[in-house]
Amino acid sequence: xxxxxxxxxxxxxxxxxxxxxxxxxxxxxxxxxxxxxxxxxxxxxxxxxxxxxxxxxxxxxxxxxxxxxxxxxxxxxxxxxxxxxxxxxxxxxxxxxxxxxxxxxxxxxxxxxxxxxxxxxxxxxxxxxxxxxxxxxxxxxxxx
Amino acid sequence: xxxxxxxxxxxxxxxxxxxxxxxxxxxxxxxxxxxxxxxxxxxxxxxxxxxxxxxxxxxxxxxxxxxxxxxxxxxxxxxxxxxxxxxxxxxxxxxxxxxxxxxxxxxxxxxxxxxxxxxxxxxxxxxxxxxxxxxxxxxxxxxxxxxxxxxxxxxxxxxxxxxxxxxxxxxxxxxxxxxxxxxxxxxxxxxxxxxxxxxxxxxxxxxxxxxxxxxxxxxxxxxxxxxxxxxxxxxxxxxxxxxxxxxxxxxxxxxxxxxxxxxxxxxxxxxxxxxxxxxxxxxxxxxxxxxxxxxxxxxxxxxxxxxxxxxxxxxxxxxxxxxxxxxxxxxxxxxxxxxxxxxxxxxxxxxxxxxx
Numbered sequence: 001x002x003x004x005x006x007x008x009x010x011x012x013x014x015x016x017x018x019x020x021x022x023x024x025x026x027x028x029x030x031x032x033x034x035x036x037x038x039x040x041x042x043x044x045x046x047x048x049x050x051x052x053x054x055x056x057x058x059x060x061x062x063x064x065x066x067x068x069x070x071x072x073x074x075x076x077x078x079x080x081x082x083x084x085x086x087x088x089x090x091x092x093x094x095x096x097x098x099x100x101x102x103x104x105x106x107x108x109x110x111x112x113x114x115x116x117x118x119x120x121x122x123x124x125x126x127x128x129x130x131x132x133x134x135x136x137x138x139x140x141x142x143x144x
Numbered sequence: 145x146x147x148x149x150x151x152x153x154x155x156x157x158x159x160x161x162x163x164x165x166x167x168x169x170x171x172x173x174x175x176x177x178x179x180x181x182x183x184x185x186x187x188x189x190x191x192x193x194x195x196x197x198x199x200x201x202x203x204x205x206x207x208x209x210x211x212x213x214x215x216x217x218x219x220x221x222x223x224x225x226x227x228x229x230x231x232x233x234x235x236x237x238x239x240x241x242x243x244x245x246x247x248x249x250x251x252x253x254x255x256x257x258x259x260x261x262x263x264x265x266x267x268x269x270x271x272x273x274x275x276x277x278x279x280x281x282x283x284x285x286x287x288x289x290x291x292x293x294x295x296x297x298x299x300x301x302x303x304x305x306x307x308x309x310x311x312x313x314x315x316x317x318x319x320x321x322x323x324x325x326x327x328x329x330x331x332x333x334x335x336x337x338x339x340x341x342x343x344x345x346x347x348x349x350x351x352x353x354x355x356x357x358x359x360x361x362x363x364x365x366x367x368x369x370x371x372x373x374x375x376x377x378x379x380x381x382x383x384x385x386x387x388x389x390x391x392x393x394x395x396x397x398x399x400x401x402x403x404x405x406x407x408x409x410x411x412x413x414x415x416x417x418x419x420x421x422x423x424x425x426x427x428x429x430x431x432x433x434x435x436x437x438x439x440x441x442x443x444x445x446x447x448x449x450x451x452x453x454x455x456x457x458x459x460x461x462x463x464x465x466x467x468x469x470x471x472x473x474x475x476x477x478x479x480x481x482x483x484x485x486x487x488x489x490x491x492x493x494x495x496x497x498x499x500x
Contacts, residue, residue: 082493
């Protein structure tokens with residue numbers, strides 16, 4: 001039992017480290033194939049070209065902006081999410097199984113619906129109060 | 145104390161009640177006999193019944209053997225001690241079934257019995273099928289050695305037939321919602337609800353053992369099918385263990401009344417229909433008439449010791465309904481949980497990365 005538990009825990013830790021360490025490689029491989037998502041041109045050159053209607057000899061300068069600085073942040077958040085999902089999911093799995101092994105077959109011991117028939121002699125339903133409440137519904141159109 | 149063994153009419157071998165056949169069976173000559181055959185035979189030839197002599201030890205409460213009985217097996221002559229509640233057992237030496245007739249005499253004689261309908265073989269098969277679905281059971285739990293520990297036992301129950309009369313006062317509410325323009329309206333209508341009537345409880349079972357550690361199991365193996373009750377006779381106990389009751393009616397009257405009151409409350413509450421919410425404000429109940437019967441019900445029992453704790457598995461010997469607290473191999477569970485955790489971690493990380 002101890003061996004099984006130790007072995008499984010070891011596998012779990014190794015796979016977690018492997019997954020975390022592979023993520024940056026996967027991310028950078030994906031980035032290398034991507035087209036730049038943001039293109040900035042020399043604004044002055046473009047404006048001048050538009051005004052003078054003379055094609056510019058220089059091609060606009062392509063600059064990749066703002067993508068690399070957020071990558072490590074995303075990886076970290078993804079790992080946190082993965083860890084949270086793993087902890088919650090595992091806890092639910094353990095709880096359901098432990099609960100399922102206790103009190104198997106704990107059902108109603110006396111089927112009173114069939115074995116204890118009721119013979120009603122009095123059945124009164126008397127109205128004692130009626131009230132109406134209202135509330136205004138907030139509409140999104142009011143904000144526009 | 146009289147220890148009685150029923151003998152085969154053909155060959156004199158020990159007879160046991162066979163649940164599959166619903167009759168008495170001789171393991172030596174394979175003869176099968178009905179209850180009527182046995183009664184007629186023993187009425188005709190009284191000499192066939194060996195009255196074993198048993199010395200009842202002096203009842204010294206401080207003595208280890210206090211409240212126990214010493215009986216002599218009439219097959220092999222061994223002297224065996226039975227505890228205070230045992231009414232039928234097997235000789236531990238020759239394994240012949242023995243019924244301790246005095247234990248079930250007089251006020252302790254049951255009125256009725258439900259014979260075993262599920263044989264030992266079928267009980268074991270059902271148990272194996274039940275265990276197949278549970279992957280975290282310890283390996284030893286489903287071994288042949290463990291299965292051999294399964295025993296058929298007749299347990300004593302008090303069976304109550306009673307008529308209760310009374311009723312409830314309750315408050316019922318109905319709600320209705322609708323919208324008009326920018327407003328949502330809710331109408332709440334409140335009713336004073338009154339229900340009165342008679343409830344006829346039939347065959348309400350309560351275990352007739354005082355401090356048995358199996359009480360919970362004996363409660364939840366119910367219900368039994370009342371239509372298969374037969375008038376009690378001793379031969380039904382042969383081949384099985386049996387316990388006699390050690391609880392009188394007056395000892396459990398209050399407890400049974402409280403349980404029936406709980407059921408009555410549910411029954412009256414269920415009779416109030418058509419409301420979104422019902423609150424029972426008060427209930428009154430009184431007993432009109434009541435009768436108590438004492439019956440023996442069949443249960444297949446097995447205990448298992450794991451990590452110093454005792455676990456009990458019980459099966460209704462008539463319907464096959466299971467009840468038990470099963471042992472859990474925590475190592476196996478943690479191992480599988482770790483693998484599940486890894487899988488969820490990978491999925492969660494990938495999912496988080498895609499979403500973020």
